[in-house]
Amino acid sequence: MFKINDNYLKLPGSYLFSMIGKKVNAYEAAHPDKRIIRLGIGDVTQPLVPAVISALHGAVDEMGDTATFRGYAPDLGYDFLRNTIADNDYKARGCDIGADEIFISDGAKCDSGNIQEIFSLDNRIAVCDPVYPVYVDTNVMAGRTGTYDPQREIWSNVIYMPCTEENNFTPDLPGETPDIIYLCFPNNPTGSAITKSRLQEWVDYANKVGAVIIYDAAYEAYISREDVPHSIYECQGARTCAIELRSFSKKAGFTGVRLGFTVIPRELKAGEVSLHSLWARRHGTKYNGAPYIVQRAGEAVYSPEGKAQLEQQIAYYMRNAAYIYQGLKEAGYTVSGGVDAPYIWLKAPNGMSSWEFFDYLLEKANVVGTPGSGFGPSGETYFRLTAFGSYENTVEAVDRIKAL
Amino acid sequence: MFKINDNYLKLPGSYLFSMIGKKVNAYEAAHPDKRIIRLGIGDVTQPLVPAVISALHGAVDEMGDTATFRGYAPDLGYDFLRNTIADNDYKARGCDIGADEIFISDGAKCDSGNIQEIFSLDNRIAVCDPVYPVYVDTNVMAGRTGTYDPQREIWSNVIYMPCTEENNFTPDLPGETPDIIYLCFPNNPTGSAITKSRLQEWVDYANKVGAVIIYDAAYEAYISREDVPHSIYECQGARTCAIELRSFSKKAGFTGVRLGFTVIPRELKAGEVSLHSLWARRHGTKYNGAPYIVQRAGEAVYSPEGKAQLEQQIAYYMRNAAYIYQGLKEAGYTVSGGVDAPYIWLKAPNGMSSWEFFDYLLEKANVVGTPGSGFGPSGETYFRLTAFGSYENTVEAVDRIKAL
Numbered sequence: 001m002f003k004i005n006d007n008y009l010k011l012p013g014s015y016l017f018s019m020i021g022k023k024v025n026a027y028e029a030a031h032p033d034k035r036i037i038r039l040g041i042g043d044v045t046q047p048l049v050p051a052v053i054s055a056l057h058g059a060v061d062e063m064g065d066t067a068t069f070r071g072y073a074p075d076l077g078y079d080f081l082r083n084t085i086a087d088n089d090y091k092a093r094g095c096d097i098g099a100d101e102i103f104i105s106d107g108a109k110c111d112s113g114n115i116q117e118i119f120s121l122d123n124r125i126a127v128c129d130p131v132y133p134v135y136v137d138t139n140v141m142a143g144r145t146g147t148y149d150p151q152r153e154i155w156s157n158v159i160y161m162p163c164t165e166e167n168n169f170t171p172d173l174p175g176e177t178p179d180i181i182y183l184c185f186p187n188n189p190t191g192s193a194i195t196k197s198r199l200q201e202w203v204d205y206a207n208k209v210g211a212v213i214i215y216d217a218a219y220e221a222y223i224s225r226e227d228v229p230h231s232i233y234e235c236q237g238a239r240t241c242a243i244e245l246r247s248f249s250k251k252a253g254f255t256g257v258r259l260g261f262t263v264i265p266r267e268l269k270a271g272e273v274s275l276h277s278l279w280a281r282r283h284g285t286k287y288n289g290a291p292y293i294v295q296r297a298g299e300a301v302y303s304p305e306g307k308a309q310l311e312q313q314i315a316y317y318m319r320n321a322a323y324i325y326q327g328l329k330e331a332g333y334t335v336s337g338g339v340d341a342p343y344i345w346l347k348a349p350n351g352m353s354s355w356e357f358f359d360y361l362l363e364k365a366n367v368v369g370t371p372g373s374g375f376g377p378s379g380e381t382y383f384r385l386t387a388f389g390s391y392e393n394t395v396e397a398v399d400r401i402k403a404l
Numbered sequence: 405m406f407k408i409n410d411n412y413l414k415l416p417g418s419y420l421f422s423m424i425g426k427k428v429n430a431y432e433a434a435h436p437d438k439r440i441i442r443l444g445i446g447d448v449t450q451p452l453v454p455a456v457i458s459a460l461h462g463a464v465d466e467m468g469d470t471a472t473f474r475g476y477a478p479d480l481g482y483d484f485l486r487n488t489i490a491d492n493d494y495k496a497r498g499c500d501i502g503a504d505e506i507f508i509s510d511g512a513k514c515d516s517g518n519i520q521e522i523f524s525l526d527n528r529i530a531v532c533d534p535v536y537p538v539y540v541d542t543n544v545m546a547g548r549t550g551t552y553d554p555q556r557e558i559w560s561n562v563i564y565m566p567c568t569e570e571n572n573f574t575p576d577l578p579g580e581t582p583d584i585i586y587l588c589f590p591n592n593p594t595g596s597a598i599t600k601s602r603l604q605e606w607v608d609y610a611n612k613v614g615a616v617i618i619y620d621a622a623y624e625a626y627i628s629r630e631d632v633p634h635s636i637y638e639c640q641g642a643r644t645c646a647i648e649l650r651s652f653s654k655k656a657g658f659t660g661v662r663l664g665f666t667v668i669p670r671e672l673k674a675g676e677v678s679l680h681s682l683w684a685r686r687h688g689t690k691y692n693g694a695p696y697i698v699q700r701a702g703e704a705v706y707s708p709e710g711k712a713q714l715e716q717q718i719a720y721y722m723r724n725a726a727y728i729y730q731g732l733k734e735a736g737y738t739v740s741g742g743v744d745a746p747y748i749w750l751k752a753p754n755g756m757s758s759w760e761f762f763d764y765l766l767e768k769a770n771v772v773g774t775p776g777s778g779f780g781p782s783g784e785t786y787f788r789l790t791a792f793g794s795y796e797n798t799v800e801a802v803d804r805i806k807a808l
Binding site: 179 | 405406407408409410412413415418447448449450451452454457460461464465467468469470473474475476477510511513514517518521522523524525526527537538541542545583584613614615616657659660661662674677679682685686688689690691692693694695696697698
């Protein structure tokens with residue numbers, strides 16, 4: 001008789017976005033005259049830029065002609081894209097990363113979920129609190145996290161690193177020594193960034209204790225400040241301790257196009273075994289390459305036209321971020337994020353819990369955000385708004401909140 | 405100190421296609437005047453059909469306009485595609501499969517590699533021999549296969565089901581009871597098919613012993629005979645024991661486009677837990693949906709124009725298959741497959757091993773195929789040719805072999 005992976009049964013329900021959906025639907029049904037503005041889910045709203053659209057059409061035409069048709073892509077990605085990424089995202093920033101250390105994929109969610117497979121089950125992971133749920137949930141599914149305490153909403157074998165106002169939403173080095181450290185900067189959900197000197201401390205720490213850092217830089221395109229690193233490989237020594245995940249979802253609006261990549265330097269080893277070789281084996285066995293047309297779209301992101309068009313697109317979203325940040329500040333809220341990231345993290349006023357503030361905003365301002373407690377215990381009393389709406393909706397949402 | 409998943413180290417090198425590449429390159433370097441014809445790798449060569457190209461262009465245009473732009477796809481796939489598949493691949497064949505039992509993905513290789521994750525590590529798997537390597541290798545990586553015997557090229561905890569001329573290349577029910585049974589029909593690499601009555605025996609067996617069948621039907625579009633089922637759900641009782649994997653790669657030439665799906669009926673349960681819910685959780689946590697434009701391309705495969713165009717494309721390849729089959733028969737070879745599948749499976753003549761025949765064909769006819777021993781011990785002395793080349797190349801390759 002077949003048996004299931006019962007680690008799955010340990011997962012608590014993923015209530016966050018379904019609960020939000022239920023509450024919004026119920027409110028809408030009861031108040032059909034109200035116009036609700038959604039600044040909750042982290043999905044983009046601006047269309048693909050013309051350079052990308054043009055590259056997609058061109059690649060589609062190639063696929064329709066015997067002479068230019070492409071079958072299976074190379075498992076690790078086409079050289080044209082790997083070279084472009086190496087040049088633009090790494091060499092141009094002084095990072096020593098070769099094209100053959102870049103693994104093209106269908107997105108950072110998949111990569112951040114799959115990367116744990118190349119590690120032993122008896123590694124201990126450390127995560128920020130609050131955190132993007134995929135890091136923890138995929139380790140739960142693999143059986144690495146121990147038992148769940150539903151009261152405290154934590155796992156017995158996970159090291160949590162609180163990110164709070166006190167530490168400026170960047171974690172302190174953990175008291176217990178982890179084997180695998182998940183860091184995401186610029187951060188989802190808090191919108192905070194990490195300085196290069198502070199990230200260097202993490203790299204030094206990981207090299208000292210023999211931990212590997214899984215560095216999720218999905219939001220790097222939103223960085224505006226000089227001292228905030230775009231890549232962990234800007235830090236000395238990162239080649240021996242860090243894997244970096246990147247995404248085109250927020251950089252180029254590819255949430256529905258699906259493209260990302262993982263960087264594993266060849267020096268990153270456990271004894272004689274390079275993680276690069278393990279990930280290459282995983283890609284070759286369990287993955288079949290990103291679509292050719294999508295890889296051509298990715299290449300266009302780095303063309304002169306693509307860069308210029310996407311600079312405008314990101315500026316559009318960051319104008320929203322600045323409007324939210326400024327407006328809430330003026331209304332007396334404690335606000336952070338929104339400078340190097342498309343997320344604004346605010347403290348619920350008057351001692352409200354995250355969900356109380358959610359209900360309050362929905363009912364009083366008809367604005368939907370995301371309760372911070374959904375990302376972990378240290379997110380309680382916090383609230384996330386995103387800059388991915390239209391400018392008009394963003395302005396109206398903020399003005400409604402200010403008017404409360 | 406982080407530790408790796410050392411199950412990866414148990415994997416023998418994947419020599420098959422790299423060894424083929426090396427031998428072909430060496431021969432080409434030594435004989436630059438010879439024109440080599442490749443009938444080895446299972447990649448398609450015909451371009452996407454006009455209905456698909458047109459759908460792709462249309463969807464690309466939608467992505468370039470704010471009003472029609474699409475962000476994240478639903479994790480399990482767009483309803484327009486799930487409904488189309490349910491209607492065309494299942495309801496039209498009398499199979500009781502609902503759209504909500506269809507999980508859209510980026511291809512059957514990923515699905516066949518990932519599906520084992522929802523099962524316990526102490527399940528025992530059964531595979532055909534010879535076999536598509538992904539089924540076994542992904543179970544090795546998970547730690548389910550025991551130890552490897554490099555002499556016999558088998559794993560201690562895997563049940564092998566030889567597929568030979570004696571059983572018409574369809575396996576006999578195993579002597580030991582497995583928990584998970586991988587079946588692929590029409591078969592890669594042997595090109596054999598299974599009749600509905602024979603598949604019914606497998607469904608009855610699985611229900612009796614409490615095993616789950618992972619049924620890989622990636623080549624179903626090539627079926628020509630009436631008594632060969634296109635889906636395992638044509639068999640009574642399959643809803644309580646079978647998962648089906650499907651691919652657009654060979655059905656519509658999507659090897660470089662990436663689209664597939666997995667069917668899990670809601671009745672397929674271990675105790676109270678449905679595998680449907682586990683796979684939905686996996687998809688929601690570790691996957692982020694297939695690209696919108698690719699899902700629209702998949703929909704076009706089922707349009708009247710798409711169907712007509714793809715019927716011609718498959719007929720093109722199957723004309724190749726018939727030419728290979730007939731030509732080799734006339735030349736005195738023992739040949740099978742090629743009727744319901746794009747693969748021809750032949751016995752190396754004069755007691756040659758698979759690799760000896762590979763060298764012989766490469767040197768004497770400048771034709772490249774795939775040694776059967778690369779797919780498992782029972783593939784030794786066999787050889788695979790594919791029908792995915794151009795007609796002109798296929799004819800020339802066969803004529804060269806006949807002239808030997």
